Amino acid sequence: MAFAPGLLAGRRVLVTGGGTGLGRSMGRRFLALGASLAICGRRGDVLDEAAASFRAEFPDRPVTTHVCDIRDAAAVEAMLDAIWRDAPADVLVNNAAANFLAQTHRLSPRAVDAVLGTTLHGAAYCTIGCGRRWIEAGRPGVVLSILTLSALQGGAFTVPSAMAKAGLLAMTQSLAVEWGPHGIRLVAIAPGTFPTESAVARLRPGGTDAEGVPLGRNGRHEELADLAAFLVSDHAGYITGECVVADGGRRFLGGARAGAQAMLRWSDEEWAAQRARTPAR
Ligand SMILES: CCCCCCCCCCC/C=C/C(=O)SCCNC(=O)CCNC(=O)[C@H](O)C(C)(C)COP(=O)(O)OP(=O)(O)OC[C@H]1O[C@@H](n2cnc3c(N)ncnc32)[C@H](O)[C@@H]1OP(=O)(O)O
């Protein structure tokens, strides 16, 4: 473990979509670092299985589950009321999202709404609900939103997701100003490829090689979880409105000079040949 075991001791963290994938990996890390955890999602059986696994590994750490479709603003309010009845949350992680590959000109209105409803509106309902409670109680708080590279550079064939994640970035930057005086921080992570069952099935039907990643591999869940733990901890207490990219350098290669991708695979001999071809002054 990279951090002091008590890094998040006493913190209550709500992770939306915390029953699967990256949300589950982050929740597990928060528990290991001393936090208590609330997770939500639409499928109760998935949440129960994740909670049972957490409790088996961390028997002294409180874990609660909340069946909630975050597209429904009233359901989000009911969930937050239930959490706050126990004790106020300190950290919200906007992780739940919806996405699939599709040609944009063929998307139906319901398809657009399915992605925006969860990824943008749902995260907004959760953020505003937590922020209002923190401000009314004079409590500090942290909101971490999980974005994607497409929030920064667009995302062909996942356009509603790119639009929603760009909206969350704008929310992060805007509320860092508006809520800063209340002691509320907003931060974000834009992950590259971190294989999960759901993302592979929806977005990489051909599997996940690390083509186009300068570091030559996909991200590991523990790397994202460690970054998330740092950002929500007091060690990041002066960071707000920022988005940290964790992509193995992928976006810089995308914008790199022509041929850079092939040059990554050049041997020492090919580099020597290139050196020899370079005219002296
Ligand atoms: C490791 C590999 C990763 C590679 C990453 C690189 C790629 C780009 C980076 C993107 C980063 C973002 C990643 C993620 O967000 S991963 C998380 C993905 N997880 C989820 O999406 C989970 C939740 N998703 C869902 O529940 C469903 O997929 C859905 C979004 C469809 C919502 O389900 P719901 O039951 O509410 O909706 P319906 O099934 O009724 O459908 C609603 C309308 O949407 C249309 N639809 C559904 N699927 C598609 C499709 N594939 N193409 C086009 N349209 C689709 C459906 O037909 C409905 O519309 P109509 O009623 O008009 O027919």
Ligand SMILES: NC(=O)C1=CN([C@@H]2O[C@H](COP(=O)(O)OP(=O)(O)OC[C@H]3O[C@@H](n4cnc5c(N)ncnc54)[C@H](OP(=O)(O)O)[C@@H]3O)[C@@H](O)[C@H]2O)C=CC1
């Ligand atoms: N994996 C990757 O490589 C990348 C992932 N990301 C981001 O990371 C996050 C997690 O993705 P990942 O773990 O791969 O995917 P998952 O599909 O495993 O995670 C999505 C979670 O959100 C929940 N969820 C979906 N819709 C709703 C809803 N309407 N209300 C409540 N919960 C909902 C799902 O549970 P349920 O279906 O039970 O509701 C699920 O637990 C997402 O924000 C994604 O955009 C970003 C870049 C790359």
